Amino acid sequence: MTKYLIKIIVFLLIYTYSCTNGEDNKFNIKHVYATMETEPVASFDDTVDDPCIWVHPTDPSLSLIIGTDKDENSAGLRVYDLSGNQIYETEIEKANNVDIRYGFKLGGDTVDIVTTGERTSNTLGVFKIDSDNRSLVNVAAREIIVGITVYGSCMYKNVYTGEVYAIVNDKEGNVEQYKLFDNGSGLVDASLVRTLKLPGKLEGCVADDLLGYLYIGEEDKGIIWKYGANPSDGDIGSLVEDEIGTHLTADVEGLTIYYSGDSTGYLIASSQGDNTYAVYKREGENSYIGKFAIVDGNNIDGTSETDGIDVCNMYLGANFSQGIFVVQDGKNDVGNQNFKAVPWENIASAFNPSLDINPNWDLRKY
Numbered sequence: 001m002t003k004y005l006i007k008i009i010v011f012l013l014i015y016t017y018s019c020t021n022g023e024d025n026k027f028n029i030k031h032v033y034a035t036m037e038t039e040p041v042a043s044f045d046d047t048v049d050d051p052c053i054w055v056h057p058t059d060p061s062l063s064l065i066i067g068t069d070k071d072e073n074s075a076g077l078r079v080y081d082l083s084g085n086q087i088y089e090t091e092i093e094k095a096n097n098v099d100i101r102y103g104f105k106l107g108g109d110t111v112d113i114v115t116t117g118e119r120t121s122n123t124l125g126v127f128k129i130d131s132d133n134r135s136l137v138n139v140a141a142r143e144i145i146v147g148i149t150v151y152g153s154c155m156y157k158n159v160y161t162g163e164v165y166a167i168v169n170d171k172e173g174n175v176e177q178y179k180l181f182d183n184g185s186g187l188v189d190a191s192l193v194r195t196l197k198l199p200g201k202l203e204g205c206v207a208d209d210l211l212g213y214l215y216i217g218e219e220d221k222g223i224i225w226k227y228g229a230n231p232s233d234g235d236i237g238s239l240v241e242d243e244i245g246t247h248l249t250a251d252v253e254g255l256t257i258y259y260s261g262d263s264t265g266y267l268i269a270s271s272q273g274d275n276t277y278a279v280y281k282r283e284g285e286n287s288y289i290g291k292f293a294i295v296d297g298n299n300i301d302g303t304s305e306t307d308g309i310d311v312c313n314m315y316l317g318a319n320f321s322q323g324i325f326v327v328q329d330g331k332n333d334v335g336n337q338n339f340k341a342v343p344w345e346n347i348a349s350a351f352n353p354s355l356d357i358n359p360n361w362d363l364r365k366y
Contacts, residue, residue: 050308107186305330
């Protein structure tokens with residue numbers, strides 16, 4: 001009997017030590033609270049999917065959250081202010097994922113470009129931000145039909161050449177990379193420059209523009225693939241973690257990059273199967289740091305079954321002065337699905353040691 005008591009005591013000591021010293025175990029999930037949520041969408045179905053964050057060039061408090069709505073009857077992009085109010089929407093078809101890049105040369109101007117995968121027609125939607133009206137303007141030169149049954153999408157900008165790409169994928173493991181360009185009439189066209197083939201179902205993806213990597217989540221296995229982001233980088237990828245299922249629970253969906261400097265920051269993944277978000281180092285071999293969950297607060301419920309996520313390190317006004325993390329909530333407690341936001345410093349301070357906070361590193365300059 002004594003030896004079993006000793007084993008129990010040893011287990012409790014190890015468990016207590018690991019929880020208080022930031023070591024990874026299934027119990028050591030950091031808890032944070034959302035401080036803002038967007039208006040719910042009109043449909044009661046599973047229609048909200050992915051957000052991206054746009055930083056206003058002169059007044060950060062006027063920045064926007066752009067989200068997708070894939071409702072069959074009223075699909076499109078939804079634009080929200082930082083208080084969660086919907087202020088604009090597009091009238092396009094089933095929009096699944098959305099991404100943004102700054103500083104695209106178009107029609108003699110420099111504009112901010114948003115792309116989305118349109119699932120009904122298997123096309124690439126392209127918009128520019130109208131910063132005066134805080135709205136979106138369709139600038140696609142034509143119906144840009146892709147060669148696969150589009151599911152997920154993201155963007156990549158080579159900060160050294162200025163070339164901008166849209167990347168789409170499907171449920172069969174296919175990836176297509178398109179170079180975006182001005183067609184000479186102030187509209188955006190696209191040409192296919194690379195294809196990749198992965199083993200299983202894909203959706204979430206994100207590119208690290210400065211380090212030149214493309215990350216793609218293979219949903220059902222709960223793994224993240226890492227490729228060179230440039231078309232010339234070939235078709236050989238590696239796993240962020242060698243052992244499948246180490247820290248992620250299928251489905252793996254949203255992926256995003258937190259920039260704290262030119263080569264530092266974090267890769268963050270939505271681990272949908274256990275309603276958590278996994279954090280990896282951006283540099284080197286993307287070593288695992290830990291997990292957090294967004295739980296019920298006093299006024300806003302927690303998040304679950306999250307699809308898309310996005311993060312921004314920059315100052316966005318008083319409520320998000322040190323950055324923002326935005327997620328899709330699959331089960332909103334007071335209505336239809338919506339997006340929820342957490343101040344980045346609340347996430348950073350939940351870890352020991354604390355994660356980086358750098359609101360002065362300027363995304364818009366790249």
